Amino acid sequence: MLTTEERNARIEAALKKCMPQVKNFSHDVGLPTRPVCHQRGIMTASQIVTGYREGHRKESLNVQPNEVVEVLERAGIKRWVLMGLYGYVGYLAMPRATQDVDILVDEDEIDAVIEAIVARWPTLQIDRQEVVVRFRDPGEIAITGEMMQVIDAMLPSNACYRAILDRHHRVDESTGHRIPVIEAACASKFAALVSPYREWERKQQDAVDLRSIMGPNAKTLEKALLQELGDLVYPDGGRELLEFLQLTIDKKPFPI
Missing domain, CATH: 3.30.460 (Beta Polymerase; domain 2)
Structure with missing residues (x-):
């Protein structure tokens, strides 16, 4: 299986070959x-x-x-x-x-x-x-x-x-x-995402939703409350919830 970097390089080369005049192939600009x-x-x-x-x-x-x-x-x-x-x-x-x-x-x-x-x-x-x-x-x-x-x-x-x-x-x-409150919304979605009783397919939507809540609000989220609520999901869950916040900011995938 290709690494993400290898796949991206092949995709970029294929796109440039098709439309060499285009500088940005993103469909996300302006959303x-x-x-x-x-x-x-x-x-x-x-x-x-x-x-x-x-x-x-x-x-x-x-x-x-x-x-x-x-x-x-x-x-x-x-x-x-x-x-x-x-x-x-x-x-x-x-x-x-x-x-x-x-x-x-x-x-x-x-x-x-x-x-x-x-x-x-x-x-x-x-x-x-x-x-x-x-x-x-x-x-x-x-x-x-x-x-x-x-x-x-x-x-x-x-x-x-x-x-x-x-x-x-x-x-x-x-x-x-x-x-x-927004931190509670994050924690409740996190609880569903990491639950061992959750269907794998539904976890994918949970990941999208959690990222979609955290992303636009990353600068205003109260980290102490996030950690407090995450710890109520399971012991030390708050630390992982904060890690998920950083992964959102860094635009990296969640470990689910």
Whole structure:
């Protein structure tokens, strides 16, 4: 197998042979580099998935994060944080889409959360697992024939998630959404990335997402808090999380 340097040299030679007048073959020049903010990010992500569902999943309930938050608040759920893509999308320079809304909730309120969600969307199928309750939409069928989850109610399965639920979150002024502070968003994505229970293919997206959060915000991230939260993922995890930050800055791959 070629080294990266060997491969790059061959690619550059092939490109120059094809178009010798070109000095920069990058397609990345001019792409956004600043985080978009939560309101704009969640609007963009929601519009993308809505367009997909309206065109290809017409039977889907098209559950949106704003609706889930509204359900939680109306039900009087006291402890919740919007997680997953919808929780950190505002920290990205280029928002993407997702098909499920992730919420972190307390164990003591999970039954009330289930009751509230089912009351709002009675056709959702409950898939209760040990650390997450998935709500699957019969109208959102994957090409494999499996019902897709559209809401994941996550339980605080590690000390990092517990800390996010307890204190390391903020309320976005524009939307009223409760979301992780940026260091907590990094730590939660890091937790997924290094988990021995995570599918390898999903780790690749985790790596892209973590890099996409850290990259535009590298200069403003609070390293002490990153280390504190990383240590809650596993002992001395904070040191590795800081190493991942440096790898992001240096534009080098993560060891996953």
